Amino acid sequence: MFEMITKPGEYTLADQKKEPSISVEEYREGLNKLIIEWQQGDTPYLSLLMDPVFEEELKNQGFRVVSTIVEHERGLIEELPQILQSWRTLYASERTDNQFADIYEACKSGSVNKNQLFTMDQIMESLRLELGEGWRELAMLFYEQDEVIGMAIPHIEPNTTSEGRLFYFGMMPKWRGKGKATVCHATALHRLKELGASHYVGSTDTSNIGMIRIMVANGAAERDRKGIYRIDRN
Incomplete structure:
Protein backbone atom coordinates (compact mmCIF):
# COMPACT_ATOMS: atom_id res chain seq x y z
CA MET A 1 0.00 0.00 0.00
CA VAL A 70 -0.24 17.93 -7.35
CA GLU A 71 0.59 15.26 -9.95
CA HIS A 72 0.34 15.81 -13.70
CA GLU A 73 0.56 13.16 -16.41
CA ARG A 74 0.86 12.92 -20.20
CA GLY A 75 1.53 10.16 -22.67
CA LEU A 76 4.83 10.12 -24.52
CA ILE A 77 3.67 8.14 -27.55
CA GLU A 78 2.14 11.12 -29.32
CA GLU A 79 4.08 14.08 -30.74
CA LEU A 80 6.10 16.02 -28.17
CA PRO A 81 6.77 19.77 -27.97
CA GLN A 82 9.76 21.63 -29.41
CA ILE A 83 13.08 20.72 -27.83
CA LEU A 84 16.37 22.39 -27.00
CA GLN A 85 19.34 21.06 -28.95
CA SER A 86 22.05 22.27 -26.57
CA TRP A 87 22.28 19.77 -23.74
CA ARG A 88 24.70 17.15 -22.45
CA THR A 89 24.61 14.47 -19.80
CA LEU A 90 26.82 14.96 -16.77
CA TYR A 91 28.73 11.87 -17.91
CA ALA A 92 29.50 13.52 -21.27
CA SER A 93 30.35 16.88 -19.74
CA GLU A 94 33.65 17.87 -18.16
CA ARG A 95 32.03 18.67 -14.83
CA THR A 96 32.68 16.81 -11.59
CA ASP A 97 30.04 15.50 -9.17
CA ASN A 98 30.82 18.43 -6.86
CA GLN A 99 30.31 20.92 -9.67
CA PHE A 100 27.03 19.22 -10.54
CA ALA A 101 25.97 19.46 -6.89
CA ASP A 102 26.68 23.21 -7.01
CA ILE A 103 24.47 23.54 -10.11
CA TYR A 104 21.74 21.50 -8.44
CA GLU A 105 21.87 23.66 -5.31
CA ALA A 106 21.72 26.86 -7.37
CA CYS A 107 18.70 25.55 -9.30
CA LYS A 108 16.77 24.72 -6.15
CA SER A 109 17.65 28.00 -4.42
CA GLY A 110 14.62 30.18 -3.80
CA SER A 111 12.26 27.23 -4.27
CA VAL A 112 8.63 27.79 -3.27
CA ASN A 113 8.24 24.06 -2.52
CA LYS A 114 7.48 23.74 1.19
CA ASN A 115 8.76 20.19 1.69
CA GLN A 116 12.50 20.78 1.91
CA LEU A 117 13.73 17.59 3.56
CA PHE A 118 17.28 16.95 2.45
CA THR A 119 20.73 18.49 2.51
CA MET A 120 22.70 18.54 -0.73
CA ASP A 121 24.86 15.66 0.49
CA GLN A 122 21.72 13.58 1.14
CA ILE A 123 20.35 14.43 -2.31
CA MET A 124 23.55 13.29 -4.01
CA GLU A 125 23.50 10.08 -1.99
CA SER A 126 19.85 9.51 -2.97
CA LEU A 127 20.79 9.82 -6.64
CA ARG A 128 23.21 6.92 -6.30
CA LEU A 129 20.91 4.81 -4.12
CA GLU A 130 17.72 5.29 -6.15
CA LEU A 131 19.06 5.53 -9.71
CA GLY A 132 22.26 3.48 -9.45
CA GLU A 133 25.81 4.25 -10.47
CA GLY A 134 24.61 5.13 -13.98
CA TRP A 135 22.85 8.27 -12.74
CA ARG A 136 25.47 10.52 -14.39
CA GLU A 137 24.27 9.28 -17.80
CA LEU A 138 20.73 10.32 -16.85
CA ALA A 139 21.51 13.78 -15.48
CA MET A 140 21.01 16.46 -18.16
CA LEU A 141 22.59 19.91 -18.29
CA PHE A 142 20.97 22.51 -20.55
CA TYR A 143 23.11 25.18 -22.20
CA GLU A 144 22.90 28.63 -23.74
CA GLN A 145 26.17 28.74 -25.68
CA ASP A 146 28.63 27.50 -23.01
CA GLU A 147 26.60 28.54 -19.98
CA VAL A 148 24.51 26.05 -17.99
CA ILE A 149 20.96 27.40 -17.75
CA GLY A 150 19.20 24.46 -16.10
CA MET A 151 19.15 20.75 -15.37
CA ALA A 152 16.92 17.68 -15.25
CA ILE A 153 17.32 14.07 -14.16
CA PRO A 154 14.92 11.90 -16.19
CA HIS A 155 14.55 8.24 -15.24
CA ILE A 156 12.20 5.28 -15.30
CA GLU A 157 10.42 5.03 -11.96
CA PRO A 158 11.77 2.06 -9.94
CA ASN A 159 9.49 -1.00 -9.89
CA THR A 160 7.89 0.09 -13.19
CA THR A 161 8.88 -0.58 -16.79
CA SER A 162 7.65 2.56 -18.52
CA GLU A 163 6.68 5.32 -16.07
CA GLY A 164 8.88 8.34 -16.72
CA ARG A 165 9.73 10.73 -13.91
CA LEU A 166 12.10 13.64 -13.34
CA PHE A 167 14.10 13.12 -10.16
CA TYR A 168 14.61 16.88 -10.36
CA PHE A 169 14.05 19.71 -12.82
CA GLY A 170 15.20 23.28 -12.27
CA MET A 171 16.60 26.43 -13.84
CA MET A 172 19.57 28.56 -12.80
CA PRO A 173 18.34 31.74 -11.04
CA LYS A 174 19.36 34.21 -13.77
CA TRP A 175 17.53 32.16 -16.42
CA ARG A 176 14.17 32.01 -14.69
CA GLY A 177 11.34 33.92 -16.32
CA LYS A 178 13.10 34.11 -19.69
CA GLY A 179 11.01 31.56 -21.57
CA LYS A 180 13.59 28.77 -21.41
CA ALA A 181 12.09 26.50 -18.75
CA THR A 182 9.25 25.09 -20.86
CA VAL A 183 11.53 24.04 -23.73
CA CYS A 184 14.06 22.55 -21.28
CA HIS A 185 11.27 20.56 -19.65
CA ALA A 186 10.06 19.40 -23.08
CA THR A 187 13.61 18.27 -23.87
CA ALA A 188 13.61 16.16 -20.70
CA LEU A 189 10.33 14.57 -21.84
CA HIS A 190 11.95 13.64 -25.16
CA ARG A 191 14.77 12.03 -23.20
CA LEU A 192 12.26 10.05 -21.12
CA LYS A 193 10.78 8.71 -24.35
CA GLU A 194 14.26 7.68 -25.53
CA LEU A 195 14.76 5.87 -22.21
CA GLY A 196 11.63 3.80 -22.91
CA ALA A 197 8.95 5.68 -20.95
CA SER A 198 5.43 5.46 -22.34
CA HIS A 199 4.11 8.23 -20.10
CA TYR A 200 5.37 11.01 -17.85
CA VAL A 201 4.28 11.72 -14.29
CA GLY A 202 5.38 14.99 -12.73
CA SER A 203 4.68 16.33 -9.26
CA THR A 204 5.24 19.60 -7.46
CA ASP A 205 3.97 21.62 -4.54
CA THR A 206 0.63 23.32 -5.22
CA SER A 207 2.37 26.61 -4.35
CA ASN A 208 4.80 26.13 -7.27
CA ILE A 209 2.61 27.81 -9.88
CA GLY A 210 5.54 28.22 -12.28
CA MET A 211 6.23 24.47 -12.45
CA ILE A 212 2.54 23.69 -12.80
CA ARG A 213 2.35 26.06 -15.78
CA ILE A 214 5.36 24.37 -17.39
CA MET A 215 3.80 20.91 -17.07
CA VAL A 216 0.48 22.14 -18.46
CA ALA A 217 2.23 23.94 -21.34
CA ASN A 218 3.86 20.63 -22.25
CA GLY A 219 0.57 18.75 -22.29
CA ALA A 220 0.55 17.20 -18.81
CA ALA A 221 -2.91 17.24 -17.20
CA GLU A 222 -3.62 17.05 -13.48
CA ARG A 223 -4.37 13.51 -12.30
CA ASP A 224 -4.12 13.55 -8.50
CA ARG A 225 -3.32 15.45 -5.31
CA LYS A 226 -1.75 14.18 -2.11
Whole structure:
Protein backbone atom coordinates (compact mmCIF):
# COMPACT_ATOMS: atom_id res chain seq x y z
CA MET A 1 0.00 0.00 0.00
CA PHE A 2 3.01 2.30 0.50
CA GLU A 3 6.31 2.82 -1.28
CA MET A 4 8.99 3.11 1.41
CA ILE A 5 12.46 4.62 1.55
CA THR A 6 14.35 4.47 4.84
CA LYS A 7 17.83 5.60 5.74
CA PRO A 8 18.57 4.29 9.24
CA GLY A 9 19.11 7.08 11.72
CA GLU A 10 18.06 9.81 9.28
CA TYR A 11 14.60 9.53 7.72
CA THR A 12 11.68 7.36 6.63
CA LEU A 13 9.65 8.34 3.56
CA ALA A 14 6.34 6.74 2.58
CA ASP A 15 4.13 7.30 -0.45
CA GLN A 16 0.62 5.85 -0.62
CA LYS A 17 0.00 3.71 -3.70
CA LYS A 18 -3.56 4.52 -4.69
CA GLU A 19 -5.34 1.41 -5.91
CA PRO A 20 -9.13 1.23 -6.48
CA SER A 21 -9.12 -2.35 -5.24
CA ILE A 22 -7.85 -1.30 -1.78
CA SER A 23 -10.55 -0.15 0.62
CA VAL A 24 -10.36 2.80 3.01
CA GLU A 25 -10.35 0.39 5.93
CA GLU A 26 -7.44 -1.55 4.43
CA TYR A 27 -5.50 1.70 4.04
CA ARG A 28 -6.21 2.52 7.68
CA GLU A 29 -4.85 -0.86 8.75
CA GLY A 30 -1.82 -0.40 6.51
CA LEU A 31 -1.21 3.06 7.95
CA ASN A 32 -1.34 1.77 11.51
CA LYS A 33 1.20 -0.95 10.65
CA LEU A 34 3.40 1.65 8.96
CA ILE A 35 3.39 3.88 12.06
CA ILE A 36 4.17 0.94 14.36
CA GLU A 37 7.11 -0.11 12.16
CA TRP A 38 8.42 3.45 12.17
CA GLN A 39 8.08 3.70 15.94
CA GLN A 40 10.12 0.52 16.30
CA GLY A 41 12.89 1.94 14.12
CA ASP A 42 15.42 4.69 14.76
CA THR A 43 14.69 7.39 12.17
CA PRO A 44 13.82 10.80 13.70
CA TYR A 45 10.84 11.45 11.45
CA LEU A 46 8.37 9.90 9.04
CA SER A 47 7.32 11.92 5.99
CA LEU A 48 4.15 10.62 4.36
CA LEU A 49 2.36 11.33 1.07
CA MET A 50 -1.29 10.35 1.39
CA ASP A 51 -4.77 11.13 0.14
CA PRO A 52 -6.10 14.22 2.01
CA VAL A 53 -9.24 12.25 2.87
CA PHE A 54 -7.16 10.79 5.73
CA GLU A 55 -5.96 14.20 6.98
CA GLU A 56 -7.99 14.45 10.20
CA GLU A 57 -7.08 10.89 11.06
CA LEU A 58 -3.41 11.62 10.49
CA LYS A 59 -3.59 14.71 12.69
CA ASN A 60 -5.09 12.59 15.45
CA GLN A 61 -2.14 10.20 15.04
CA GLY A 62 0.28 13.09 15.66
CA PHE A 63 1.12 14.09 12.08
CA ARG A 64 1.33 17.74 11.06
CA VAL A 65 0.36 19.05 7.64
CA VAL A 66 3.35 20.23 5.60
CA SER A 67 1.81 20.96 2.22
CA THR A 68 -0.03 19.45 -0.75
CA ILE A 69 1.46 18.17 -3.98
CA VAL A 70 -0.24 17.93 -7.35
CA GLU A 71 0.59 15.26 -9.95
CA HIS A 72 0.34 15.81 -13.70
CA GLU A 73 0.56 13.16 -16.41
CA ARG A 74 0.86 12.92 -20.20
CA GLY A 75 1.53 10.16 -22.67
CA LEU A 76 4.83 10.12 -24.52
CA ILE A 77 3.67 8.14 -27.55
CA GLU A 78 2.14 11.12 -29.32
CA GLU A 79 4.08 14.08 -30.74
CA LEU A 80 6.10 16.02 -28.17
CA PRO A 81 6.77 19.77 -27.97
CA GLN A 82 9.76 21.63 -29.41
CA ILE A 83 13.08 20.72 -27.83
CA LEU A 84 16.37 22.39 -27.00
CA GLN A 85 19.34 21.06 -28.95
CA SER A 86 22.05 22.27 -26.57
CA TRP A 87 22.28 19.77 -23.74
CA ARG A 88 24.70 17.15 -22.45
CA THR A 89 24.61 14.47 -19.80
CA LEU A 90 26.82 14.96 -16.77
CA TYR A 91 28.73 11.87 -17.91
CA ALA A 92 29.50 13.52 -21.27
CA SER A 93 30.35 16.88 -19.74
CA GLU A 94 33.65 17.87 -18.16
CA ARG A 95 32.03 18.67 -14.83
CA THR A 96 32.68 16.81 -11.59
CA ASP A 97 30.04 15.50 -9.17
CA ASN A 98 30.82 18.43 -6.86
CA GLN A 99 30.31 20.92 -9.67
CA PHE A 100 27.03 19.22 -10.54
CA ALA A 101 25.97 19.46 -6.89
CA ASP A 102 26.68 23.21 -7.01
CA ILE A 103 24.47 23.54 -10.11
CA TYR A 104 21.74 21.50 -8.44
CA GLU A 105 21.87 23.66 -5.31
CA ALA A 106 21.72 26.86 -7.37
CA CYS A 107 18.70 25.55 -9.30
CA LYS A 108 16.77 24.72 -6.15
CA SER A 109 17.65 28.00 -4.42
CA GLY A 110 14.62 30.18 -3.80
CA SER A 111 12.26 27.23 -4.27
CA VAL A 112 8.63 27.79 -3.27
CA ASN A 113 8.24 24.06 -2.52
CA LYS A 114 7.48 23.74 1.19
CA ASN A 115 8.76 20.19 1.69
CA GLN A 116 12.50 20.78 1.91
CA LEU A 117 13.73 17.59 3.56
CA PHE A 118 17.28 16.95 2.45
CA THR A 119 20.73 18.49 2.51
CA MET A 120 22.70 18.54 -0.73
CA ASP A 121 24.86 15.66 0.49
CA GLN A 122 21.72 13.58 1.14
CA ILE A 123 20.35 14.43 -2.31
CA MET A 124 23.55 13.29 -4.01
CA GLU A 125 23.50 10.08 -1.99
CA SER A 126 19.85 9.51 -2.97
CA LEU A 127 20.79 9.82 -6.64
CA ARG A 128 23.21 6.92 -6.30
CA LEU A 129 20.91 4.81 -4.12
CA GLU A 130 17.72 5.29 -6.15
CA LEU A 131 19.06 5.53 -9.71
CA GLY A 132 22.26 3.48 -9.45
CA GLU A 133 25.81 4.25 -10.47
CA GLY A 134 24.61 5.13 -13.98
CA TRP A 135 22.85 8.27 -12.74
CA ARG A 136 25.47 10.52 -14.39
CA GLU A 137 24.27 9.28 -17.80
CA LEU A 138 20.73 10.32 -16.85
CA ALA A 139 21.51 13.78 -15.48
CA MET A 140 21.01 16.46 -18.16
CA LEU A 141 22.59 19.91 -18.29
CA PHE A 142 20.97 22.51 -20.55
CA TYR A 143 23.11 25.18 -22.20
CA GLU A 144 22.90 28.63 -23.74
CA GLN A 145 26.17 28.74 -25.68
CA ASP A 146 28.63 27.50 -23.01
CA GLU A 147 26.60 28.54 -19.98
CA VAL A 148 24.51 26.05 -17.99
CA ILE A 149 20.96 27.40 -17.75
CA GLY A 150 19.20 24.46 -16.10
CA MET A 151 19.15 20.75 -15.37
CA ALA A 152 16.92 17.68 -15.25
CA ILE A 153 17.32 14.07 -14.16
CA PRO A 154 14.92 11.90 -16.19
CA HIS A 155 14.55 8.24 -15.24
CA ILE A 156 12.20 5.28 -15.30
CA GLU A 157 10.42 5.03 -11.96
CA PRO A 158 11.77 2.06 -9.94
CA ASN A 159 9.49 -1.00 -9.89
CA THR A 160 7.89 0.09 -13.19
CA THR A 161 8.88 -0.58 -16.79
CA SER A 162 7.65 2.56 -18.52
CA GLU A 163 6.68 5.32 -16.07
CA GLY A 164 8.88 8.34 -16.72
CA ARG A 165 9.73 10.73 -13.91
CA LEU A 166 12.10 13.64 -13.34
CA PHE A 167 14.10 13.12 -10.16
CA TYR A 168 14.61 16.88 -10.36
CA PHE A 169 14.05 19.71 -12.82
CA GLY A 170 15.20 23.28 -12.27
CA MET A 171 16.60 26.43 -13.84
CA MET A 172 19.57 28.56 -12.80
CA PRO A 173 18.34 31.74 -11.04
CA LYS A 174 19.36 34.21 -13.77
CA TRP A 175 17.53 32.16 -16.42
CA ARG A 176 14.17 32.01 -14.69
CA GLY A 177 11.34 33.92 -16.32
CA LYS A 178 13.10 34.11 -19.69
CA GLY A 179 11.01 31.56 -21.57
CA LYS A 180 13.59 28.77 -21.41
CA ALA A 181 12.09 26.50 -18.75
CA THR A 182 9.25 25.09 -20.86
CA VAL A 183 11.53 24.04 -23.73
CA CYS A 184 14.06 22.55 -21.28
CA HIS A 185 11.27 20.56 -19.65
CA ALA A 186 10.06 19.40 -23.08
CA THR A 187 13.61 18.27 -23.87
CA ALA A 188 13.61 16.16 -20.70
CA LEU A 189 10.33 14.57 -21.84
CA HIS A 190 11.95 13.64 -25.16
CA ARG A 191 14.77 12.03 -23.20
CA LEU A 192 12.26 10.05 -21.12
CA LYS A 193 10.78 8.71 -24.35
CA GLU A 194 14.26 7.68 -25.53
CA LEU A 195 14.76 5.87 -22.21
CA GLY A 196 11.63 3.80 -22.91
CA ALA A 197 8.95 5.68 -20.95
CA SER A 198 5.43 5.46 -22.34
CA HIS A 199 4.11 8.23 -20.10
CA TYR A 200 5.37 11.01 -17.85
CA VAL A 201 4.28 11.72 -14.29
CA GLY A 202 5.38 14.99 -12.73
CA SER A 203 4.68 16.33 -9.26
CA THR A 204 5.24 19.60 -7.46
CA ASP A 205 3.97 21.62 -4.54
CA THR A 206 0.63 23.32 -5.22
CA SER A 207 2.37 26.61 -4.35
CA ASN A 208 4.80 26.13 -7.27
CA ILE A 209 2.61 27.81 -9.88
CA GLY A 210 5.54 28.22 -12.28
CA MET A 211 6.23 24.47 -12.45
CA ILE A 212 2.54 23.69 -12.80
CA ARG A 213 2.35 26.06 -15.78
CA ILE A 214 5.36 24.37 -17.39
CA MET A 215 3.80 20.91 -17.07
CA VAL A 216 0.48 22.14 -18.46
CA ALA A 217 2.23 23.94 -21.34
CA ASN A 218 3.86 20.63 -22.25
CA GLY A 219 0.57 18.75 -22.29
CA ALA A 220 0.55 17.20 -18.81
CA ALA A 221 -2.91 17.24 -17.20
CA GLU A 222 -3.62 17.05 -13.48
CA ARG A 223 -4.37 13.51 -12.30
CA ASP A 224 -4.12 13.55 -8.50
CA ARG A 225 -3.32 15.45 -5.31
CA LYS A 226 -1.75 14.18 -2.11
CA GLY A 227 -1.11 15.77 1.24
CA ILE A 228 2.39 15.84 2.72
CA TYR A 229 2.35 14.88 6.39
CA ARG A 230 5.16 14.53 8.92
CA ILE A 231 5.51 13.04 12.36
CA ASP A 232 8.63 13.46 14.50
CA ARG A 233 9.87 11.13 17.19
CA ASN A 234 9.24 12.48 20.69
